[in-house]
Amino acid sequence: MNPRVTALPRWLPRRSVALVLTVVLALGSSVALARVLDAGSPTLRSAVEDDAPYFSPQVARRLTAGFGGLAADWYWLATLQYVGRKLEEQAQESPGGARSAVELDRIDAVNPRVLVRLIEMITTLDPRFTAVYEFAAVVLPTVDVDAAVALLERGIEANPDQWYLHQQLAYIYWQRGDYLAAADAFRRGARMTTAAWMARMAERMEQRGDDPQVAQAMYARMYEQAQDPQVKQWALKRLMELRSLQERHAIRSVLSSFVGATGRCPRAWSDVTTGLRAAGLTVDPQGPPIDPSGAPYVLVVSPLGCDVTLHRASTVPRG
Amino acid sequence: MSATPPVPSARRRIVAIARNTFREAVRDRVLYNLVLFVLLLSVGAVFLGAASASQDVKIIVDFGLSATLLFGAVIAIFVGVGLVRKEIEGRTLYVIFAKPVGRGEFLVGKYLGLCVTLAVNVAVMGAGVTLVLLAVARGSAPLVGVLWATVALIYLELTVLTGVALLFSAFSSPIFALFGSLAVFLIGHFTADLKGFAALFDATAARAVLVGLHYALPNLSTFTLITPAAHGIAPTPGYLGTALAYAVAWDAALLAAAALLFARRDFK
Numbered sequence: 036m037n038p039r040v041t042a043l044p045r046w047l048p049r050r051s052v053a054l055v056l057t058v059v060l061a062l063g064s065s066v067a068l069a070r071v072l073d074a075g076s077p078t079l080r081s082a083v084e085d086d087a088p089y090f091s092p093q094v095a096r097r098l099t100a101g102f103g104g105l106a107a108d109w110y111w112l113a114t115l116q117y118v119g120r121k122l123e124e125q126a127q128e129s130p131g132g133a134r135s136a137v138e139l140d141r142i143d144a145v146n147p148r149v150l151v152r153l154i155e156m157i158t159t160l161d162p163r164f165t166a167v168y169e170f171a172a173v174v175l176p177t178v179d180v181d182a183a184v185a186l187l188e189r190g191i192e193a194n195p196d197q198w199y200l201h202q203q204l205a206y207i208y209w210q211r212g213d214y215l216a217a218a219d220a221f222r223r224g225a226r227m228t229t230a231a232w233m234a235r236m237a238e239r240m241e242q243r244g245d246d247p248q249v250a251q252a253m254y255a256r257m258y259e260q261a262q263d264p265q266v267k268q269w270a271l272k273r274l275m276e277l278r279s280l281q282e283r284h285a286i287r288s289v290l291s292s293f294v295g296a297t298g299r300c301p302r303a304w305s306d307v308t309t310g311l312r313a314a315g316l317t318v319d320p321q322g323p324p325i326d327p328s329g330a331p332y333v334l335v336v337s338p339l340g341c342d343v344t345l346h347r348a349s350t351v352p353r354g
Numbered sequence: 355m356s357a358t359p360p361v362p363s364a365r366r367r368i369v370a371i372a373r374n375t376f377r378e379a380v381r382d383r384v385l386y387n388l389v390l391f392v393l394l395l396s397v398g399a400v401f402l403g404a405a406s407a408s409q410d411v412k413i414i415v416d417f418g419l420s421a422t423l424l425f426g427a428v429i430a431i432f433v434g435v436g437l438v439r440k441e442i443e444g445r446t447l448y449v450i451f452a453k454p455v456g457r458g459e460f461l462v463g464k465y466l467g468l469c470v471t472l473a474v475n476v477a478v479m480g481a482g483v484t485l486v487l488l489a490v491a492r493g494s495a496p497l498v499g500v501l502w503a504t505v506a507l508i509y510l511e512l513t514v515l516t517g518v519a520l521l522f523s524a525f526s527s528p529i530f531a532l533f534g535s536l537a538v539f540l541i542g543h544f545t546a547d548l549k550g551f552a553a554l555f556d557a558t559a560a561r562a563v564l565v566g567l568h569y570a571l572p573n574l575s576t577f578t579l580i581t582p583a584a585h586g587i588a589p590t591p592g593y594l595g596t597a598l599a600y601a602v603a604w605d606a607a608l609l610a611a612a613a614l615l616f617a618r619r620d621f622k
Contacts, residue, residue, distance in 0.1 A: 050458075054614040061607035066569045068600040072576045072593070073549070 092152075092159030107161035114153045114167075118174060121145045138352055139173050139269040140210075147178040154186060162193035165200065166262045172203035173266055176210055183207050191223075198227040199260045205236070206253060214244025232256070251277050275327040276352045279345070285314040286324060286332060286343045300341035304334055326351050367455050368463040375437070375467020384433060384471060387425050388478050394421055395482055410490050415497055415584040418483030419504055423578065426476055426512040427539055430468070434519025435531040437464045438616075458613040465520055465609060472512045480505040497586055503594060504583040510601035511577035515539060517608030518572070525615040542574030572604045 096103055121144040128144075154171045157164055168190035175183035187204040194200060201224025208217035218240040225233035236256070239249050251274065258270035289310040293301050301307050304322035316324045323331035330349035335342045345351055362370070379385070398417040438461075441447040450460060483505075484498055518538045522531035545568050552564035576597055579589055589597070 051614060051617070054458075054610045057610035058607050058614070061603045061610065062570075065572070065600055065603040065607065068596055068603060069569055069573055069576070071596050072573070072600060073546075 092156045095156060096159055103160040107157045107164055110153055110157045110160065111164065111167060114150070114157065114170075117149065117153065118142065118145065138272065139265060140177055142174065143177055145174070145178055147182070150175065151179055151182045158186065158190065158193075162190070165190070165194060165197055168194075168200055169203055169261060169266055170263050172207055173269060176207050180207065180211055196227075198224045198230075198233070200224075201227070202233070202256060202260060205240070206257060209240065209244060209249075209253060212244075214240050217244060247277060247281070272350075272352050275350075278327045279351045282316055282324065282326065283332070283343050285316060286311065289314055290341050290343065294341065300336045301334065302336075364456070364459055368459050368466065371450075371455070371460060371463025372466035372470060375464050376470045379433060379468070379471040382433075384429055385475060385478075387429065388475065388482075391421055391425055391479055392482055395486055411487065411497065412584045414483065414486055414490060415501060416580060418479070418486065419501070419508065419580040419583060422476060422479040422483070422505065423508050423511070423580070425479065426472055426508065427515055429475060430472060430512045430515040431519050431532065431535045431539065433468055433471070434516045435523050435528055435535060437468065437520060438523045439528050457616050461520060461524065461613055461616055462609060465516060468516050469513050472516065473509060476505060476509045476512065497583070500583045500586055500588040503588050504579050506594065507577040507579055507589065507597055510597060511574050514572050514574065514577075514601055514604045514608070517605050517612070521608045521612040521615070524612040525619065538571065539574065542572050543578065544575075545571045545573045546575045573600075576600060 090098065095106065118139075121142050122139075125142055125144045154167060154175065157167050168187055171183060171186050175186065184204065184207055187200060187207060191197075191200045191204065201220045205217040205220035205224070208214070208220060218237045221233050221237035221240060225231075225237060232252075236249075236252060239246070239252070243249065254270045254273040254277065258267055258274065261267040261270060289307050290301065292310060293307050304311070304318075304324065308318055308322055311318050311324050318324050319331055321331075323334070324343075326332055326345060326349050328350040330346040330351075333344050333346050335344050345353060395414075395418055398413065398421075438447075441450070451457070480502060483501060487497060487501065515535065515538070519531065519535040522534040526534065548564045548568040552561045552568070579587075582589075
């Protein structure tokens with residue numbers, strides 16, 4: 036028997052209208068109620084969101100049997116959501132309230148125990164999930180640098196063919212100011228690849244690890260190698276920040292030369308256009324120099340002197 | 355001259371169908387799943403509790419309530435999808451419709467019958483979890499109150515899910531109804547994330563579509579507060595009341611839509 040839909044019976048229209056009205060009214064009220072529930076639900080859930088997995092990674096690996104990869108994916112999504120929530124929280128507390136103002140390597144709102152446990156869980160369930168090590172190398176050092184180092188060492192051991200994990204490890208040491216350990220990490224990585232820059236980075240790190248040029252090279256390589264778009268974006272922002280710092284240094288030199296020659300601060304950027312161009316800065320036809328995010332720098336003139344600062348619309352990190 | 359027997363009221367007709375549906379479910383051994391549940395709960399309480407480093411109470415609540423939801427969902431979907439199909443295949447539908455029973459009444463009766471079956475199921479499972487909890491906590495389990503509030507929410511979710519299964523079975527084939535109901539169950543637990551995803555999009559249209567989907571599908575995660583319950587966090591009476599109203603609104607919408615479609619179905 037194959038049921039078919041036929042034309043409406045004679046008695047139906049009035050009842051149909053009533054039923055359609057019921058559907059519309061009920062769905063309408065469900066939307067209104069959903070809004071009320073949406074507002075109440077986060078309060079109930081927020082109390083438990085800082086909850087680390089209570090199984091040890093080893094127990095979880097046994098329990099997931101052949102589905103370790105799937106479980107790792109699940110925990111990876113949970114980690115991203117956790118970090119994302121913390122970014123939002125920290126952004127809301129920051130003066131501008133902009134999410135972009137909080138950088139991946141500066142989230143101090145995360146609970147170290149939760150984040151470390153989540154990342155350990157993923158890498159135990161799926162030790163070849165290399166994007167996780169990359170993400171951890173950026174996010175984890177702020178909250179637990181030793182855990183970050185231990186994790187990367189385990190990642191290198193589990194992925195002997197992934198030479199760029201040494202670069203992530205070198206980054207963690209470099210951030211900590213341990214340039215010799217960073218150089219050693221680069222050297223270990225250089226043995227596994229034909230990329231000559233690893234060996235060059237090791238030398239530069241040993242000679243002068245705190246050189247801004249080294250920092251620039253470090254972020255440029257992180258940007259090139261990154262698999263995770265968030266990490267890529269973060270490295271790009273760090274590069275922008277470094278470039279902007281150099282540009283502001285150059286602008287301050289131009290400003291002090293102008294003050295030295297005229298005895299006063301420039302009234303507008305157009306007074307120093309020639310000097311700015313000579314310093315190799317990108318200058319807008321209207322006069323102001325342009326920062327790496329495309330926003331104009333702001334000239335600050337006060338009784339104390341003149342200075343340069345970032346525009347409100349600039350997306351260059353403010354440190 | 356013999357008098358014509360009086361036609362029972364619509365309410366009595368619906369109650370009769372509901373009672374019959376419940377009896378049929380018992381006859382079909384639907385409640386046998388409770389035995390499996392008790393076995394699972396015992397194993398879970400003993401082994402998982404021991405492996406979790408003194409987190410046994412949390413694990414029992416997590417495990418017991420999750421099993422209650424999953425078992426209930428399986429019954430709501432599989433039995434709900436078969437409610438209409440069985441009557442058609444057994445040709446009992448013709449006998450029913452030969453009597454003064456409306457199609458809408460038939461659906462509402464079937465729906466209520468399954469809801470009663472689920473209520474018994476959920477209540478027994480809740481009692482099982484409570485007993486294990488009391489045994490593990492040696493008589494003093496402060497989570498019992500929270501647990502029953504959460505069980506009530508799970509039951510509300512199951513009534514919505516039954517409505518979904520009934521709606522699909524009112525107009526489609528059993529396979530489609532089964533997959534459709536399963537899809538709504540799965541997606542319903544992620545609709546809350548749709549709103550979160552919407553915030554990531556700059557395009558207004560994409561954001562509107564995602565927010566629209568969030569409201570167009572039943573948000574089943576509203577009823578699933580298992581994790582907070584395991585931490586002793588109870589929903590407020592206001593939240594419970596709103597969740598009840600939300601479930602009733604969805605139940606009404608689903609039943610009305612099912613009745614609308616079922617009225618146009620030809621069984622010849």
